[in-house]
Amino acid sequence: MTDILLLLSGTLTSAVRVLVGLILIYRLLSAKRPDGRSLGLGLAGTVILTILLSLLHAPDFYRMALEAVLIAACAHWMQGTGLRMGLFVGIFYEIGISFWSFLLSAGLGVLFRSQDFLSTGTLAGQSALWLLHGLLAVLAVWLSRNQEINRKSAFRAVSALTLAGFLGVITLSEQTVLTIPDDTLYMWTILAVVLMMSVLVFNINRQYEVEKELAKLKSEQAELLERDYTAVNRAYQVNAKLFHDFHNHIGVLRQLLTHEKYGEAIRYLDELQAPVQNLTAAVWTGDETADYLINSKAAIAESSGVRFQSQVEFPRHTNIRSVDLCAILGNLLDNAIEAARQVSDRSDRMVTLTIRRIHQMLVIKVENSFAAMPVQENGQLKTTKTEGGLHGWGLKSAQTAAEKYDGMVQAGVSGKIFRAVATLSYQGMGDVHE
Numbered sequence: 001m002t003d004i005l006l007l008l009s010g011t012l013t014s015a016v017r018v019l020v021g022l023i024l025i026y027r028l029l030s031a032k033r034p035d036g037r038s039l040g041l042g043l044a045g046t047v048i049l050t051i052l053l054s055l056l057h058a059p060d061f062y063r064m065a066l067e068a069v070l071i072a073a074c075a076h077w078m079q080g081t082g083l084r085m086g087l088f089v090g091i092f093y094e095i096g097i098s099f100w101s102f103l104l105s106a107g108l109g110v111l112f113r114s115q116d117f118l119s120t121g122t123l124a125g126q127s128a129l130w131l132l133h134g135l136l137a138v139l140a141v142w143l144s145r146n147q148e149i150n151r152k153s154a155f156r157a158v159s160a161l162t163l164a165g166f167l168g169v170i171t172l173s174e175q176t177v178l179t180i181p182d183d184t185l186y187m188w189t190i191l192a193v194v195l196m197m198s199v200l201v202f203n204i205n206r207q208y209e210v211e212k213e214l215a216k217l218k219s220e221q222a223e224l225l226e227r228d229y230t231a232v233n234r235a236y237q238v239n240a241k242l243f244h245d246f247h248n249h250i251g252v253l254r255q256l257l258t259h260e261k262y263g264e265a266i267r268y269l270d271e272l273q274a275p276v277q278n279l280t281a282a283v284w285t286g287d288e289t290a291d292y293l294i295n296s297k298a299a300i301a302e303s304s305g306v307r308f309q310s311q312v313e314f315p316r317h318t319n320i321r322s323v324d325l326c327a328i329l330g331n332l333l334d335n336a337i338e339a340a341r342q343v344s345d346r347s348d349r350m351v352t353l354t355i356r357r358i359h360q361m362l363v364i365k366v367e368n369s370f371a372a373m374p375v376q377e378n379g380q381l382k383t384t385k386t387e388g389g390l391h392g393w394g395l396k397s398a399q400t401a402a403e404k405y406d407g408m409v410q411a412g413v414s415g416k417i418f419r420a421v422a423t424l425s426y427q428g429m430g431d432v433h434e
Contacts, residue, residue, distance in 0.1 A: 014046040021071040031079040038078035064094040166192035297333040310353040318426040327401035336368035364422040
């Protein structure tokens with residue numbers, strides 16, 4: 001009977017660890033929120049692992065390693081995270097759980113002067129184990145309900161926690177109530193240092209990724225601004241020339257109209273208007289990031305022979321971050337242009353962007369023509385390219401960013417048009433003055 005209860009307890013605690021690990025990855029790596037399938041796969045995996053390890057009487061090391069792999073695999077397949085970073089978080093998360101399980105058990109043992117807390121096979125040991133997992137459950141609820149977590153505050157909190165753990169191990173080495181082997185204390189002391197280093201490495205990595213993305217955005221933005229400046233300067237020069245030759249152009253048009261050569265007059269006007277058409281076609285929303293993205297993608301579409309049309313009404317000074325806007329708008333437009341450029345008939349290549357705000361809701365709709373019908377796998381659109389791209393990870397990345405604003409991305413096919421619609425809830429931030 002005791003063995004059955006211990007097996008049940010091991011299964012439930014393992015399930016709590018895996019579920020909390022998936023939620024932690026969702027928050028730390030900006031991944032997709034764990035859904036029913038992700039959680040179901042995690043629970044099924046914990047049951048299998050617990051039974052298998054119980055039959056083999058495997059040590060805790062194997063349990064930690066397999067749970068870390070399970071968490072990383074579920075996050076990779078169901079939440080769209082990178083396998084490398086998923087494993088990194090999963091491994092050090094499992095080490096941290098085991099570390100604090102030891103500290104809590106030893107602390108309670110010293111407090112109540114009982115060696116039983118160090119053994120999970122006793123009632124005291126089980127109470128310490130479930131106290132820790134109860135705290136983990138509270139953490140999971142808090143992470144799920146908080147929409148935004150300040151990265152710097154989170155880094156300070158986790159750093160303080162690991163430092164407290166390190167000091168806790170040092171304190172345990174001086175106590176005389178419990179009998180704890182020196183090798184065990186040395187091992188946990190080293191792991192405490194490793195945990196502190198892992199937190200630092202993770203923070204540096206995330207900072208590097210953010211700075212790299214911002215640097216790329218600024219570089220492309222500078223390139224676009226330079227191109228726009230050149231276009232404006234050219235347009236001013238053309239206008240100056242037009243003004244200087246104004247009376248000559250009027251004379252030519254008068255002669256054409258007098259002789260009823262209307263077609264030639266229209267063509268003559270088109271030639272005069274052509275130098276400034278590109279400037280007037282540019283989109284100016286008042287939001288620097290939106291202007292950059294839309295105009296740069298329009299230029300890419302034009303160079304690929306894709307007809308690009310846009311109707312944009314973008315709210316200024318909102319809580320929508322530029323990085324998230326890039327993920328949504330950039331990926332949807334990239335996918336649309338990539339699909340449209342594969343249409344054999346150049347006259348059928350088209351991309352249409354529509355952005356509308358409805359009260360506090362922002363709707364981004366991108367429509368495009370396509371050559372091959374997108375296929376579905378497990379209810380989701382699957383890329384038609386082996387190297388990825390078309391309606392593949394781009395939609396997943398956009399979905400992840402939209403979920404930060406209680407939104408979603410829906411995609412489907414209507415006739416010969418592929419349509420992707422992103423909806424986001426936003427809040428006004430007031431005018432921002434430099």
